[in-house]
Structures are given as C-alpha cells and as structure tokens.
Amino acid sequence: MTQPLAERVKLLEERLGVVFPRAELALTALTHKSWVNEHRGEGFQDNERLEFLGDAVVNLAVGHRLMERFPQMREGELTPLRARIVNEEGLSRIARRLALGELLLLGRGEELSGGRDKNSLLANALEAIFAALYLEAGLAPVMGLVDRHFAEALDGVAQALSRLDYKTKLQETAQEQLKVTPRYQCISEAGPDHEKVFEVQVSLGPDVYARATGRSKKEAEQNAAHAALKWLARGEKPEPPDSPTDSGPKEDRPG
Known part of the structure; x- marks a missing residue:
C-alpha cells in the first residue's frame, strides 16, 4: 500500500478510535466502484460487498442497544425505532461528522459530480467500514463504535419517546x-x-x-x-x- 493510501487508513482509525488489523480491508471500505473502474489491474476492490454485510452489522449493533435501552418494547415497536436511526440520512450525517467524504477513493467522474458529499456514498462507506471492523475484530469493537458515534441518535430516539408517552x-x-x-x-x-x-x-x-x-x-x-x-x-x-x-x-x- 502506498503512503498516501496508508495515510487515509490512519486518518480513518484516528477518527473512529479503532485500529484495523489489516489496513487493506479498511481501504476497501473507502473504495468506490468508480475508482476501481479507472484503476483496473492495480488490485483494488470496491466496497459494495462490505456495504452489503455492513447493513446487517449496523442493524444488529443498533438493534442490540435499542433492546437494552427499551427492555419492555416488542419487536413491532423496536423495528421502526431502529429504522429512524439506520437509514441513509442518519448514516450520512454520522459519516459527515467523521469527515469520511475526504477519505473516499473516487473516480474522476464521481469526484466531479460531488460524490464526496452524496448521502448514498457516505452511508454505504460507513456501513462498509462497520463490516470491515466486524470481519477483522468481531462484534465488540463494533458495539464500541455504535456507543461513540450513534449515541446522539440513540438519545434522540429516547427523548422523542419520552415526549410522546x-x-x-x-x-x-x-x-x-x-x-x-x-x-x-x-x-x-x-x-x-x-x-x-x-x-x-x-x-x-x-x-x-x-x-x-x-x-x-x-x-x-x-x-x-x-x-x-x-x-x-x-x-x-x-x-x-x-x-x-x-x-x-x-x-x-x-x-
């Protein structure tokens, strides 16, 4: 991995407060398919497979915390609460706070179209990052990420419920x-x-x-x-x- 690419992973680790055992997987989480298309034969992989897994990982981790916070709630009540947190808008908001956009590997066309600030790209990258950490280190550090970076969203749900009770x-x-x-x-x-x-x-x-x-x-x-x-x-x-x-x-x- 070249120095500029390694620096992206280092910045990602600092912002998340975690260390990835394999920097290559973390870099894949930051790689959009447009970059891969423009760098064929250079060994890059896009983050779509990680995003697929990350969707489930984030839902699992946030669902876990919701069950702990609201032990009396049934499945039909917990599901919409999780959906209020785990959605494109909510995930992209967290990604912006972490300034993930500047770390993404994007092709020239995607760059010119404002890809670094697109909700979909930011949300997908965040999910891919969760998947990479889960694959490398298991669920415990993923739960730590949720506690650090989803706390505001979880507190917001709790406050909204208290107002509506x-x-x-x-x-x-x-x-x-x-x-x-x-x-x-x-x-x-x-x-x-x-x-x-x-x-x-x-x-x-x-x-x-x-x-x-x-x-x-x-x-x-x-x-x-x-x-x-x-x-x-x-x-x-x-x-x-x-x-x-x-x-x-x-x-x-x-x-």
Missing part, C-alpha cells in the same frame, strides 16, 4: 391534580384483521375525558391520553361524550 404524563398529572388513576376502555374495533381501527376512551374518576382511535390499542390509548391532557391543561372537564354505538367495552384496565 402521553399515558405516563396523564397518569402523573391525574394523580397530582385529581388523585385518581386513568382507566382505559376499548369501546370498539372496526376493519379487517390487518387494518383494524380501535376506539378507546379514558376516564378519570367517574368522568370520561376523551375518546380516540388508533391502528392498535396502544396507539389509541396514547391518543386518548393526549386529548385528556389538553383538558387538564385548560383546567376544564369535558362534556360527557355521546354513548358509543358499540354494545359495550371490550376492555377495562388501569393505565
């Missing part, structure tokens, strides 16, 4: 203001199994404070809690809602 906020507010615990009733279900819509009402003491719908009971409960919080914030009590058309509540349980 209206049921917890309603329980705290209702107990403080009214000395009661919210109760939720699923009063109707409509639609086929794969597209059900649930209607839920929330009561505080003897009074129904809100009704709302959602694609799941949990979503409907969150929406009802959000609506009830608005009444409490105004210091008002809602008018009793019309009687539900359903024959009766399907569920009655404390929040």
Whole structure:
C-alpha cells in the first residue's frame, strides 16, 4: 500500500478510535466502484460487498442497544425505532461528522459530480467500514463504535419517546391534580384483521375525558391520553361524550 493510501487508513482509525488489523480491508471500505473502474489491474476492490454485510452489522449493533435501552418494547415497536436511526440520512450525517467524504477513493467522474458529499456514498462507506471492523475484530469493537458515534441518535430516539408517552404524563398529572388513576376502555374495533381501527376512551374518576382511535390499542390509548391532557391543561372537564354505538367495552384496565 502506498503512503498516501496508508495515510487515509490512519486518518480513518484516528477518527473512529479503532485500529484495523489489516489496513487493506479498511481501504476497501473507502473504495468506490468508480475508482476501481479507472484503476483496473492495480488490485483494488470496491466496497459494495462490505456495504452489503455492513447493513446487517449496523442493524444488529443498533438493534442490540435499542433492546437494552427499551427492555419492555416488542419487536413491532423496536423495528421502526431502529429504522429512524439506520437509514441513509442518519448514516450520512454520522459519516459527515467523521469527515469520511475526504477519505473516499473516487473516480474522476464521481469526484466531479460531488460524490464526496452524496448521502448514498457516505452511508454505504460507513456501513462498509462497520463490516470491515466486524470481519477483522468481531462484534465488540463494533458495539464500541455504535456507543461513540450513534449515541446522539440513540438519545434522540429516547427523548422523542419520552415526549410522546402521553399515558405516563396523564397518569402523573391525574394523580397530582385529581388523585385518581386513568382507566382505559376499548369501546370498539372496526376493519379487517390487518387494518383494524380501535376506539378507546379514558376516564378519570367517574368522568370520561376523551375518546380516540388508533391502528392498535396502544396507539389509541396514547391518543386518548393526549386529548385528556389538553383538558387538564385548560383546567376544564369535558362534556360527557355521546354513548358509543358499540354494545359495550371490550376492555377495562388501569393505565
């Protein structure tokens, strides 16, 4: 490996806070196919195979951390959270913070078209880097990379969830203001199994404070809690809602 190429790997290691046992594999992670096309016969390989593996490695590592942070969440709740972090925009943002663009090996055409700042190239290169480290050193250093460079994204998801947890906020507010615990009733279900819509009402003491719908009971409960919080914030009590058309509540349980 020539000195300029070795210097790229050294800079990459410094920015990531890791050491690659084989610099050649790290360099491959930085190599776009346009460079290989212009340097045929020189022994270069592009990063597409590493990017393929890296997609799975990043999803595994981020999924691991999400399971640790949110032990009560089910698969259907964790999957969209991971998708909010592991996507082209999110990965390219991390790649820019690491200034990966200046380390990429690009062909002249790709260089002239602004390839060093393309979201797709940056995201693919970051995934390829994760794959290279995984192949060389296993999962432990990959988890370290996630902890160092995905911390902001993971914290952002946690903060967003805390803002959206209206049921917890309603329980705290209702107990403080009214000395009661919210109760939720699923009063109707409509639609086929794969597209059900649930209607839920929330009561505080003897009074129904809100009704709302959602694609799941949990979503409907969150929406009802959000609506009830608005009444409490105004210091008002809602008018009793019309009687539900359903024959009766399907569920009655404390929040």
